[in-house]
Amino acid sequence: MHTEEEIIHVIGGELSRETPPSQTYYLTTPIYYINDKPHIGHAYTTILGDVLARYYRLIGYDVAYATGTDENSQKNVSAAIAAGREYDVALYLDEMSDLWKQTWKEMNITNTDFIRTTEERHLVAVLKFWTAVEKTGDIYKGTYSGWYCGGCEAFILESELENGENCAIHKKRVEKIEEENYFFRLTKYRTALLEYITLHPEFIEPDSRKHEIINYIKDHMVDMSISRQSATAGIPVPTDPKHRIYVWFDALINYLSVIGYGTDEKKFAHYWPVNMHLVGKDIIKFHCGLWPAMLMSAGLQLPKKVFAHGFFTIEGIKMSKSLGNAIDPLEVGKRFGNDVLRYFLLREITCGDDGDFSMKRLADRYQTDLGNELGNLVQRVMGMAEKYCGGRVPVIPLEQTQVRWKEYHEAIQALRFSSALDCVWEVVRNANKFIDAQKPWAIYNENPSAVILMMGHLLELLRQIAWLLVPIMPQSADKIFDQLGLTVSEELQRPYYEAIVWGGLKEGTHLKKGESMFPRLS
Numbered sequence: 037m038h039t040e041e042e043i044i045h046v047i048g049g050e051l052s053r054e055t056p057p058s059q060t061y062y063l064t065t066p067i068y069y070i071n072d073k074p075h076i077g078h079a080y081t082t083i084l085g086d087v088l089a090r091y092y093r094l095i096g097y098d099v100a101y102a103t104g105t106d107e108n109s110q111k112n113v114s115a116a117i118a119a120g121r122e123y124d125v126a127l128y129l130d131e132m133s134d135l136w137k138q139t140w141k142e143m144n145i146t147n148t149d150f151i152r153t154t155e156e157r158h159l160v161a162v163l164k165f166w167t168a169v170e171k172t173g174d175i176y177k178g179t180y181s182g183w184y185c186g187g188c189e190a191f192i193l194e195s196e197l198e199n200g201e202n203c204a205i206h207k208k209r210v211e212k213i214e215e216e217n218y219f220f221r222l223t224k225y226r227t228a229l230l231e232y233i234t235l236h237p238e239f240i241e242p243d244s245r246k247h248e249i250i251n252y253i254k255d256h257m258v259d260m261s262i263s264r265q266s267a268t269a270g271i272p273v274p275t276d277p278k279h280r281i282y283v284w285f286d287a288l289i290n291y292l293s294v295i296g297y298g299t300d301e302k303k304f305a306h307y308w309p310v311n312m313h314l315v316g317k318d319i320i321k322f323h324c325g326l327w328p329a330m331l332m333s334a335g336l337q338l339p340k341k342v343f344a345h346g347f348f349t350i351e352g353i354k355m356s357k358s359l360g361n362a363i364d365p366l367e368v369g370k371r372f373g374n375d376v377l378r379y380f381l382l383r384e385i386t387c388g389d390d391g392d393f394s395m396k397r398l399a400d401r402y403q404t405d406l407g408n409e410l411g412n413l414v415q416r417v418m419g420m421a422e423k424y425c426g427g428r429v430p431v432i433p434l435e436q437t438q439v440r441w442k443e444y445h446e447a448i449q450a451l452r453f454s455s456a457l458d459c460v461w462e463v464v465r466n467a468n469k470f471i472d473a474q475k476p477w478a479i480y481n482e483n484p485s486a487v488i489l490m491m492g493h494l495l496e497l498l499r500q501i502a503w504l505l506v507p508i509m510p511q512s513a514d515k516i517f518d519q520l521g522l523t524v525s526e527e528l529q530r531p532y533y534e535a536i537v538w539g540g541l542k543e544g545t546h547l548k549k550g551e552s553m554f555p556r557l558s
């Protein structure tokens with residue numbers, strides 16, 4: 037076990053215990069298109085964000101965690117039409133965004149806000165932002181002639197096309213567009229962007245993505261068309277309403293409007309600049325090229341970090357609508373529990389790399405890591421404590437088991453969730469091994485006091501495990517606290533650094549042995 041000083045040292049100046057409680061941590065997910073219901077890929081980003089949100093809240097930060105829906109997209113309109121709702125697009129959007137909102141609720145996601153880009157607060161922000169950029173002289177009128185991919189909602193360079201006609205991501209033909217548009221002087225910010233990236237090595241993560249972005253900024257970035265005349269969806273350009281604002285220009289501004297830009301300047305100043313934009317690797321160019329340039333133009337500070345995670349396939353195959361292989365996160369949650377889905381995604385996919393989602397491997401991990409290891413440990417310790425200690429917490433011995441808190445904190449902060457879980461599972465496995473080796477049941481008759489001491493140790497270890505699990509598997513952590521006779525809300529309200537110190541379990545507390553946490557699958 038590390039001392040308090042060590043923990044403070046680990047967490048570094050920025051996160052020290054003296055950190056005033058008003059220190060903020062603002063993080064975001066992309067706002068999702070709602071032409072369909074959420075799939076496991078969307079859930080992945082949102083779960084990553086939730087782990088971070090819970091973690092930073094736990095260590096004392098004032099966390100704002102924003103997600104939402106990107107509604108001014110032509111593809112949402114097409115989806116409404118396909119659903120026979122062409123006269124009711126607004127209602128369709130209401131229903132769909134509600135579905136997304138509810139999904140995150142059911143999945144136990146602790147977002148602090150949910151922004152829809154059709155909301156008034158967003159329109160106000162976009163108007164303010166457009167005006168600021170226009171004032172800087174960064175918007176001009178020109179003719180756009182080129183390719184557009186409806187799937188990406190993006191303008192595509194001829195050099196980026198596959199076989200000269202297809203979008204490389206969607207494998208679909210792009211459309212030729214020629215119309216008078218408003219342009220954003222993106223190239224004006226080329227040098228400033230490159231400088232920012234060099235001066236802030238932590239801005240783009242993982243590092244492997246940096247080269248892709250630098251290459252794009254240096255060699256491929258051109259001024260961007262930021263309005264469409266042919267679009268039926270979109271926010272009208274304030275000074276020229278027959279144009280509609282390009283959906284990405286509008287969507288990125290959500291990161292400002294959700295914390296009050298244009299509507300609640302005090303709140304905005306409190307949370308901006310954002311600490312972390314979590315995105316998939318598909319949209320990193322928008323977040324590391326266009327977005328910081330837009331912010332520079334509007335005179336706002338730049339994000340501290342954009343973290344791009346990889347994409348995953350389903351049983352080795354790309355997830356796609358036409359293949360119908362998208363996985364509904366709610367169904368996995370219903371069958372196994374939300375925590376199990378979280379555990380699997382964080383354990384199995386190295387955050388930043390591509391990965392694969394397999395139901396078979398999920399079921400395997402459920403049975404081994406969760407059932408045979410964590411679940412079994414809780415079950416047997418609680419069972420023995422009932423038997424040998426009369427269902428009460430005995431004295432907690434001073435001798436401690438080493439918990440790798442230092443590595444755990446470092447890993448979570450670096451989004452190396454699998455390493456963080458290694459730290460937890462090391463404790464779980466060692467505890468199981470200890471029980472197997474010591475065989476308390478075989479020595480109880482001869483030496484009851486040694487067994488009671490062991491129980492005190494193991495029960496406190498369960499409490500430590502629960503604390504390690506709070507950000508990652510919050511419902512499981514609650515269940516362990518509950519079985520230990522702790523009131524979950526009270527335990528979680530304790531100052532973190534006090535709560536994780538060895539010996540927090542009080543002698544004499546009534547234990548509440550519960551059901552098996554990860555029962556065998558039928």
Ligand code: MSP
Nearest residue numbers: 066067068069077078081106287288315316347348
């Ligand atoms: N609306 C834009 C984002 C605007 S943000 C200002 C958009 N939306 S989206 O609905 O297409 O969601 C994209 C995000 O979903 C990806 O960046 C990624 O976070 C997540 N994923 C979608 N498919 C995924 C996988 N197959 N694997 C992992 N994540 C995936 O783009």
